[in-house]
Structure formats: structure tokens, C-alpha cells
Amino acid sequence: MLESTIILDAAAIQRALTRIAHEIAERNEHSTEVVLVGIPVGGDHLAVRLAKILSGIWNHTVPVGILDVTMHRDDLDSRAAPTVHPTDIPFDVNNTTVVLVDDVLFSGRTTRAAMDALNDFGRPRKIQLAVLIDRGHRDLPIKADFVGKNVPTALDEKISLLLTESGAAQDEVILKKK
Amino acid sequence: MSWHRKHLLDIESLTAEEILTVLDTARGFKAVGKRAIKKVPALRGKTVVNLFVEPSTRTRTSFELAAIRLSADVINFTTEASSLKKGETLKDTARNLEALNADFIIIRHSASGAPHFLSRVLDAHVINAGDGAHEHPTQALLDTFTIREKKGKIAGLNVTILGDILYSRVARSDIWALTKLGANVTLCGPSTLVPKTFEKMGCRVTYDVDEAIRDADIINLLRIQHERQRKTMFPSIGEYTQLFGLNKARLAKTKPDALIMHPGPINRGVEIDSELADSSRSVILEQVTNGLAVRMAVLFLVNGGKELHAAEAP
Numbered sequence: 001m002l003e004s005t006i007i008l009d010a011a012a013i014q015r016a017l018t019r020i021a022h023e024i025a026e027r028n029e030h031s032t033e034v035v036l037v038g039i040p041v042g043g044d045h046l047a048v049r050l051a052k053i054l055s056g057i058w059n060h061t062v063p064v065g066i067l068d069v070t071m072h073r074d075d076l077d078s079r080a081a082p083t084v085h086p087t088d089i090p091f092d093v094n095n096t097t098v099v100l101v102d103d104v105l106f107s108g109r110t111t112r113a114a115m116d117a118l119n120d121f122g123r124p125r126k127i128q129l130a131v132l133i134d135r136g137h138r139d140l141p142i143k144a145d146f147v148g149k150n151v152p153t154a155l156d157e158k159i160s161l162l163l164t165e166s167g168a169a170q171d172e173v174i175l176k177k178k
Numbered sequence: 179m180s181w182h183r184k185h186l187l188d189i190e191s192l193t194a195e196e197i198l199t200v201l202d203t204a205r206g207f208k209a210v211g212k213r214a215i216k217k218v219p220a221l222r223g224k225t226v227v228n229l230f231v232e233p234s235t236r237t238r239t240s241f242e243l244a245a246i247r248l249s250a251d252v253i254n255f256t257t258e259a260s261s262l263k264k265g266e267t268l269k270d271t272a273r274n275l276e277a278l279n280a281d282f283i284i285i286r287h288s289a290s291g292a293p294h295f296l297s298r299v300l301d302a303h304v305i306n307a308g309d310g311a312h313e314h315p316t317q318a319l320l321d322t323f324t325i326r327e328k329k330g331k332i333a334g335l336n337v338t339i340l341g342d343i344l345y346s347r348v349a350r351s352d353i354w355a356l357t358k359l360g361a362n363v364t365l366c367g368p369s370t371l372v373p374k375t376f377e378k379m380g381c382r383v384t385y386d387v388d389e390a391i392r393d394a395d396i397i398n399l400l401r402i403q404h405e406r407q408r409k410t411m412f413p414s415i416g417e418y419t420q421l422f423g424l425n426k427a428r429l430a431k432t433k434p435d436a437l438i439m440h441p442g443p444i445n446r447g448v449e450i451d452s453e454l455a456d457s458s459r460s461v462i463l464e465q466v467t468n469g470l471a472v473r474m475a476v477l478f479l480v481n482g483g484k485e486l487h488a489a490e491a492p
Contacts, residue, residue, distance in 0.1 A: 071218035081482035084206030
């Protein structure tokens with residue numbers, strides 16, 4: 001029997017994204033160099049939302065890309081092949097500040113794969129990491145620059161982000177306990 | 179997503195969902211081919227052996243490039259330069275290759291069932307690149323990929339396969355894939371090469387070419403497999419071209435958006451007019467491009483697949 005708790009509701013997700021956007025704006029003086037790259041599934045939609053808020057702050061559009069990292073994962077031999085999503089980076093990443101956007105930061109392996117995958121597209125000046133949830137349990141020396149909410153979890157718990165863009169009735173972040 | 183198979187041996191045993199998983203995965207790999215850096219590290223450190231005991235350029239090159247783009251190492255092994263010529267059995271050849279720690283064996287063989295046999299005696303992942311007149315699964319996957327990309331769907335489409343069906347492994351794999359995905363398949367060709375028994379596979383057989391292609395959304399042409407025919411199955415090539423060859427006059431009577439496909443190698447002037455093969459209705463070269471993406475997807479998917487016992491099967 002799975003017990004699930006809502007840890008962020010729609011309003012809280014919106015507040016967290018607004019705060020992250022302001023933090024990104026504060027950290028990056030040269031706003032035209034900033035591009036957002038979302039990691040599917042989840043991060044791609046969050047990147048679009050963040051870009052919208054950021055363009056309001058900066059008064060110019062912020063480029064958004066999607067980066068699939070499955071082919072760069074280090075666990076391909078030990079699991080069934082993961083779903084491959086299309087990658088779409090409609091801009092030159094050379095000399096930009098790429099803000100990687102993911103829904104949940106856990107082991108850090110997705111982020112490592114993302115940095116590796118990004119290399120194939122060029123050499124960004126900087127890479128920063130924005131996540132909606134940091135649930136701990138890192139396997140690698142990776143730390144997020146912008147965090148929506150820190151959630152201490154047990155290893156057997158599962159966090160899911162539901163967004164209206166992917167067909168959910170309302171935005172929610174849910175923690176499921178075994 | 180659903181893929182748990184360790185090998186790709188045929189289309190017959192796949193579910194529609196598994197076929198769609200390959201097509202969806204291939205979409206991601208097709209995009210990789212358009213990047214400046216066309217290589218991804220998914221199979222880094224793996225060894226792929228192309229064991230082609232029957233001639234092939236297109237399929238072998240396609241598999242070779244697919245493996246290279248996934249960062250695997252590739253060895254090509256052809257009959258002309260192999261111990262099979264010296265009398266070694268297929269099993270011994272394959273076990274020798276495996277002793278070199280090959281992770282994937284891609285096999286083309288003139289005997290139906292050769293890949294299935296290898297999958298029973300080896301630990302490596304086995305991929306069927308064409309076995310006799312039995313199946314050519316990656317061709318069917320790239321054909322369905324191309325159709326879905328061009329038409330946006332497969333279910334409900336009318337697909338006509340025209341030519342030598344009897345000796346064609348492409349036809350068999352295509353029929354399995356297309357019928358599983360809900361297309362209406364019509365077969366047409368000389369009656370000696372299109373026996374009525376194919377109706378058991380869920381398709382329609384007709385010998386009237388104009389009727390066969392009139393309502394078709396896709397016209398898939400097949401080459402006459404001279405090398406597999408034990409005796410002449412029709413009077414002459416000239417007569418075949420006259421009765422079944424696709425030409426401008428015939429094409430004029432089809433749907434204006436009907437597409438022409440061909441698995442290659444094409445025999446210009448036999449099953450298709452040279453001009454038509456190069457026309458905008460033809461997607462023959464796109465099939466080749468898509469074949470690469472589909473083969474990358476297949477290698478990627480079987481790599482994560484494990485041998486399942488019947489009880490564990492999903």
C-alpha cells in the first residue's frame with residue numbers, strides 16, 4: 001500500500017519557480033547570455049515556465065532547449081533501456097551560461113549525464129543547475145545552484161512531479177512512501 | 179515504454195507495443211544524426227560483430243554505422259574471407275567470435291532460423307539482419323518508421339506490397355509489423371510468387387495490379403529474388419515489367435499522395451521506372467536514413483534487455 005503526501009501544491013510550485021527565477025536573475029548579470037535547458041521528463045516544462053518568468057524580469061525572451069540525457073547515462077547495462085526523448089537545442093550553446101533545469105535532484109547521475117551530453121553541442125561558459133526538489137542521497141559531487149525545496153527523503157520513497165502540461169489535473173509534487 | 183528482450187530475432191513474436199517502442203526510440207536517434215557531433219556514448223566499450231554470411235551492402239553498412247554512432251567497436255565478418263569457407267560450422271564460428279568477448283552479433287544468413295539458433299547457443303545479444311526467406315525485422319521497423327513519419331499514423335492505412343512475396347523476407351516482416359499496427363495489407367504479383375496462403379497472415383491477395391494500387395496509401399515494391407528462385411517463376415523479366423512494373427501510367431491512377439517505397443537494391447526498369455524511383459513520390463532514400471536510426475534504437479534497446487524466463491515475462 002502506497003501512502004502519498006502532497007509536498008508542494010500548485011501555488012507553492014509557482015512561488016518556488018518565481019523565487020528561482022529571481023535568484024537566476026540576481027546571479028547572472030549578463031542576462032542575454034543565459035539560456036535554459038530542461039531535462040525531460042519534467043524539467044523541460046519547468047524550463048519553459050522559468051523562461052516565461054525570467055523574460056518578465058529581464059524584458060527580453062530567454063531561449064529554452066530540451067536535452068535528453070538517456071544515451072549518456074552510466075546505468076544503461078543494468079536496467080531496461082529508458083525512454084529516449086527528442087533533444088532540441090535551437091541555439092548555439094558556445095559562450096552561454098546554461099541553466100540546466102530538472103524536477104528532482106537525487107543521485108546526481110542525471111546531472112552528470114546532462115553535462116556530458118551538453119558537451120556534444122559546444123562549450124558553455126558556465127553551467128548552473130536549477131531543481132524544483134532536492135531530495136538528498138547524492139552519489140556524485142554535484143550541488144544545485146537553485147533549489148525550490150529541500151525534501152529529506154528515505155531511499156525507498158518516490159517523488160513525482162505532476163504538471164498540467166503533461167496532462168495532470170493540477171500541478172502537484174507528491175511523495176510516496178512504501 | 180516496454181522492451182525487455184535480449185535479442186531481436188523476428189517481428190512475428192513482437193507485440194504492437196514493442197514495435198512502437200522501437201519506433202519511438204528511433205525518433206530520438208534520428209535527431210542525433212542531424213547534430214554536429216553525431217556520436218553518443220550509449221554503447222561505449224561494447225563490441226559488435228557483423229556476421230554476414232550472405233552478401234549485403236546497405237544493411238551491413240547501416241548496422242556498422244549505427245554501432246559506431248553509439249560508440250561501440252565493430253568487426254565486419256563476411257563469408258568470402260571467413261573460415262566458413264574452410265568448412266567451419268556456424269556454431270563454431272559464432273562461439274569463436276564470442277570467445278573474443280563480442281557483446282552483439284548481427285547475423286545475416288541464407289538459412290531461415292540461423293539467428294534463433296545462435297541466440298540459443300550464445301550469451302551475446304543476437305540481431306537478425308535477414309535470415310533466408312524468413313524475416314528481416316529491422317527492414318520492417320524502418321518501413322513502419324518511415325510510414326508513420328510520412329503519414330502520421332499506420333492504423334487504417336492501405337499498404338500494397340508488390341512483387342516477389344514468396345521469396346522475400348522483407349515481405350514477411352513487413353506483413354507482420356503492418357498488420358500488428360492495424361494497416362490493411364494487400365499483396366500483389368505473379369501468382370507463382372504470391373500464393374494465396376499468405377492470406378493466413380491477415381492480408382489480401384490480388385493479381386490485378388491496377389486494383390491493388392488504386393486505393394493504396396503506400397506502394398512497397400520488392401525486387402525479384404533471382405538468387406532464391408530454384409526455377410523460373412514467370413516467363414520473362416520483360417513480361418514482369420509489363421504486367422507488374424510501376425510506371426507513370428499506373429501511378430497516375432493511384433491516390434495523389436500515395437508514396438513509393440522499396441527496400442533496395444532497386445532494379446531500375448524492372449519493378450520500377452527509373453524516373454519514378456527519383457520522383458518526389460519516392461521515399462526510398464529516406465528509408466535508408468531511417469534505417470540507421472532504427473538500427474541504433476534496436477542496439478540500444480536490446481542492450482538493456484535481459485533473458486527472461488517465461489514466468490517473469492511482462
